[in-house]
Amino acid sequence: MTTATPQQPPVSQLPALISGSITNLTGNRLTINDRALDISGASIQYGDTAVASxxxxxxxxxxxxxxxxxxxxxxxxxDISGRISAIAGTQLQINTLSVDASALTSLPQVGDYVAISTEVGSSSQLSAAAVMVLQGAEIPATIELEGLVQQLEPGQQLFVVNGLQVDYALAKRVPADLANGSWVEVYGSLSGQRLIALDIETERYADAAEAEITGTITWVDSQQQRFELNQNLSFSVLSSTRFEDGRQQDLALGRVVEVTSRMVNNKSELVEVDFQSKPADPAVVSKLDPRFAVSGQMRSEGKTLLFNGFVFHLINSTKFDDGLTLSGLESVVLELEGVQRNGQLQILEIERADNEPRIELKGLVTQGAIWGYQAADQSLTPFEGKWVELECNLLATRVSACRLDD
Known part of the structure; x- marks a missing residue:
């Protein structure tokens, strides 16, 4: 009697989720993250709406x-979808916002419903990388705006994304951890100069068993142990993290990387970083939101830290090092690292400051001071009006012998 050989399940070859931009499209073959994928038989969706390939x-x-x-x-x-209400040169007016379309080879028309993917750059200027015109049944009932939450007022159920005020009183879904600095996708309709949210989502692949994501490094800490991708995803380098076509020391602003993350014990771990580009293009780096670094003893007020007249915001992705907790921040000298986005100073990493006579400061030099530290000499004079990275001597509330930090 012949015994049938059990059929083995197929070997997994693809991550559960792959996120990035389409680099090539031929028939039913789509290239993303250097993977040529057959999408025949796959559903193409925008939210709950089916879209033709x-x-x-x-x-x-x-x-x-x-x-x-x-x-x-x-x-x-x-990053944004809705109808084009006006076009002036290469500026598209959509959802009351202006989007620079100078990188596109052709422009949509006024009245078109478009889905726009924007370039990574300054939070204060939206620039289109690709525009897709939806037609007929492909057009959803809502518009979309994606970005960082700012000026959150829970009592009024209001916040701001990309300069547009969002009213979420009628939203059927609101993330439980909604806070300043949250990256959200808002779906709704316009009412005057306000977006009435009907649904608010966070990133959809946060809990994927394995995810592959390509993007631009928009922040990296001074130890190159932690970095941010596309202004909204944070990753920590582990001893087991592998690097392809580069080293950990190559993590830098503007570098394009492909990261692979995997869920281990209900926690996302960084498995691999694959460098996808040559050293960062200075033109790309110059468009990114400025990084800051500051040290000092600060006053804690809710989700903010106050120091020398400046307000620094703790956000959902703020990483607390050295055993620090929100309740114990006033009793120690702190070192903050983060970015300034739409005028808001957002803390991405917070740790105990080293007890050293020289400190590192990144920020704007104005009126002979940086972050309220007045210069005791003329060493800040050459940097007046510039956003710079400095190393200075610190004595009480004054700095001296400041020089560019290499």
Whole structure:
């Protein structure tokens, strides 16, 4: 009697989720993160709306779902969507916001419903990397705006994203941990100069068993132990993290990398960093939000730290090192690192300051001072009006012998 050999399950070859921009599109083959994927049989979606594969365009941000062997779904992941209300030169007016479209080879028309993927750059200026025109049944009932939450007023159920005020009183879903600095996708409708939110989501691949994400490094700490991707995803380097086509020391602003993360014990761990570009383009780096670093003993007030007249904001992704907790920040001298976005100083990392006579400061020099530290000599004079990274002597509330930190 012949015994049938059990059929083995297919070997997993693809991550559960792949996030990035389309770099090539030919028929039913889509290239993302250097992977040529067959999307025949996969559903193409924008939210709950089905979209024809022919509407996909190069440069568009997408999230690809797989079963480990084949692609099951492709979700559009634009930063902003809605109808074009006006065009002035290469400036598109959409959802009351202005988007620079000078990088595009052709422009949409007034009245078109578009999904726009923006370039990584300054939070104060939206620049289109790709525009996809949706038609007929592809057009959803809502518009979308994606970005960082600022000026949150829980009592009034208001916040601001990319300069547009959002009213979420009618939203059917609101993230439980909504806070200043949260990265959200808001779906709703315009009412005058306000977006009435009907649904608010956070990143959809946060709990994926394995995710592969390509993006631009928009912040990295001074030890190159922690970095931020695309202004909204934070990763910590582990002893087990592998590096391809580069080293940990190559983590730098503006570098394009492909990261692989995996859920281990319900916690996302950084498995691999694959460098996808040559050294960062200075033109790209110059557009990124400025980084800051400051040390001192600060006053804690809710989710903010006050120091020499400056307000620093703790956000959901703020990492507390050296055993620090929110309740114990006033009793120690702190060192903060973060970014300034739309005028708001957002803390990405906080630790105990070293007891050293020289400190590192990154920020704007104005009226002979940096972060309220007045110069005891003329060493800040050459940097007046500039955002710089300095190393200075510190004595009480005054600095001296400041020089550029190499």
């Amino acid at each position: 022919s509407a996909l365009t190069q440069g568009m941000k997408v999230v690809v779902s797989t079963d480990g062997v084949k692609v099951t779904q492709v979700d559009l992941n634009p």
